[in-house]
Amino acid sequence: MEKVLQKLPELPNAAGAKDTDLIFLRGLMESPIIQSLAKVQTRLEEPKLEAVRERNVELVHEIVEDFAAMSQQDGRAAELLNILQEPHFQSLLEVHDSVASRSYEQLPCGSEGFGPPGSGGTQDIMLGEAVRVVGIRKMDGEPLGVTFRVDGGELVIARILRGGAIDRQGLLHVGDVIREVNGHEVAGDPSGLQNSLRDASGSVVLKVLPSYTKPPFSSQIFVKCHFDYDPTTDHLIPCREAGLAFSQGEVLQIVSLDDPSWWQACNVQGGGRVGLVPSQTLEEKRKAYVRSDFDLTPVGGSLCGVRGKKKKRMMYVSTKNAEFDQHEILLYEEVANMPPFQRRTLVLIGAQGVGRRSLKNRLIVADPARYRSTVPCTSRQPRDDEYDRKSYRFVHRSDMEADIKMGAYLESGEYDGNLYGTRIDSVRNVMSSGRTCVLDTNPQALKLLRTAEYMPYVVFIAAPPLAVLQAMHRMGLDAGTTNKQLTDNDLKKTSEESNRIQQTYGHYFDVTIVNEGLDETFKKLLQVLNQLTVDYQWVPVSWVY
Incomplete structure (x- = not known):
């Protein structure tokens, strides 16, 4: 296995292997379970020790008889004779002969303690x-x-x-x-x-x-939490002292799934003790049921339970993705720990005017060999100074509408009577070139991107507090970096939109950076991207298996 791990960097050119396959192979071979199995296999393949001969006690008795006469003439023979006659050495030989002949003594069926009922033997205990x-x-x-x-x-x-x-x-x-x-x-x-x-x-x-039940199998499931939990405020937990608090974004190892309502888990980052956390089923009931319509008080000796059948009814419209996403319940997500690797896409999410496009352009200019973006499509006519496939791909409206219906676009919209959108095949073309495709899409597109094909790293560019946002806008106007005059009401809408996006789509974000200045935000973005080539990464388990 060590030789295979050393040769992995040479495999892509030699065998045409995909990078993702090699990442999966390395993660699999470096996992503690596979390493332990390899050690067991090596131990099983070791040659077994076999006894040279049996009945060594008789052999030693013969040697003692032969050395009896020599011991009076030779001091070394006398010393050897004393060693061979030691009781401890004699016992060691007897044990060796027993093991070599595999004649282990077994308890007879008629031993004491197994008498008839009423005799005071073990059978009376077994009957009671x-x-x-x-x-x-x-x-x-x-x-x-x-x-x-x-x-x-x-x-x-x-x-x-x-x-x-x-x-x-x-x-x-x-x-x-x-x-x-x-x-x-x-x-x-x-x-x-x-x-x-x-x-x-x-x-x-x-x-x-005693119950005489077999101990449960230790689980090796890791989940990313998408909600905060405090056991001290949970009146359903059997024992608040046994509860484990966690925050959104932390990774837990689930060590026991025996109880359908309460899992046993420990925090991967912080380590420490094992505690109780609500199961997926229990937490879904709490999120989906209306609290005032039922009583959560345990009854009938049960230490946890949910009563009542009244559910919150809500009409969902499939065409309104944003409204649908607001009511999505995502509590735990199973994840796997992967070795460092370059993500296929980088998705910058944020409210309008928060600086996503400026960060994208600066990143591509800073490292064009590693990052590249797509060329969006539009149905409007090109201007005099515009060329096809440079700033836009100019497409006929009817063709664009047909492709949108066929699902060929990652996202699309209409502005000032013209259609704009990003084609999925343009994202694939950038990925096939070996670069990371940088996107600044709407958050609704994350559901399509967050798959094993695109492997996105999602960065949320959050708006700063309103006072900081107003100061940044004034500095931009004074420096001449922007000429768009925004009112305090416009900036307030940007702040509110940023909070709404974080609340609705926060479970998709890998990292959040508050934009309190474009230069400082760009430095932080470069730091988190460089860490991807160094640190192990928690990714959805569907990307690996």
Whole structure:
């Protein structure tokens, strides 16, 4: 595998392999799972140790008899004779012979403890309840990482948080019934039990009825969060102390999906403990249901649940993409960690007048070998100083309308009686040249672009606060960089539009840069783009598999 990884940079020219295929291959071979499997395979291929011979105890007895006479004449023979007669050496030989002959001693079926019922043997225990006494060591203030539920009047372990004190000690399992804590019987009160365990320190003795269930399989799912979560304000969570807070844009590793309402996860960037987060199903119910139409109070011993059937009704019009996007529910997105690679497209999103086009032009001029843009199409007639395929591709209106209906355009619109648009094949032509295609499209086009074919890196150019925006406009007028006079109302609309775009399409953005000055914003843009060639990147899992 090391030789293959070293040869990967030479494969594109030698075998005609695609860059994306090589990126996927490198990410696959460098993943911890594949590396572990390779080590296991190497270990299995190692030659097995075999015994040279069996019955070595008899051989040593013969050597001792032969050396008995020589030991009186030779000191070295006497020393060897003493070593061979040592009890520890004799025991070592017996173990070696047992392993070499594979004659391991087995317990007979008629051993003590397996007598008839009533004899006090093990069978009486198996016929009754096999109660175990478990001792747990707990540090003062340390969370145990366990929650409970009521089942038939008994307290049952509902979940064990990965990495917690209970999980590390491995003495309790999901489904175990708690009968006593430090000699006191436990009633059907999970909150009281959790409080008593939280306040306890040192040795905690539990009497449990084991469930004998197999431990769950550890998950290797990574998700990007598209909403903020604070467990301290969530009244549905079984245990607020066990909750894990996160912010929009953070990546979580889901370590357990056993509970349909509460996943166990840890933060990839910050590391740390495993905690409870709402599942996709539970959070969708909370987002889709009207809060005033149902009661969220847990009932019947259930520690989490959603009641009620009344849903929010809304009419969606497919032609109005912006209105449809405002009501889209995107909570978690499964992602994969990829090695550094150059994205195929760079998409600059922002409100009108925020500086997207200026940044695009400066980027292409600064590095034309790496970045290039498309030539837009229009149905208007060319002016005297315009040439076809330089600033615009001039197309007949009827042909452009037919291509729009056929889906040949990434985006299109009408201004002053003329059609304007960007063809999809123009984006593909730039990508096929090996450059990154720079686009400053409307945010509605992100749904078409965010696929494995285009692999976009989406940068949101956010408008600064209104006061800063007004000052920037005055500086532009004084410097002569712009001659378009904007009123305070125009600048206010720009700020409001920027906030609306971020709220509606923020889950598509890879990075957000606030434009408080074109020079400084361009430097920040170059920094984040250069990091793509250095850092691993979290991308949608659909781009990889």
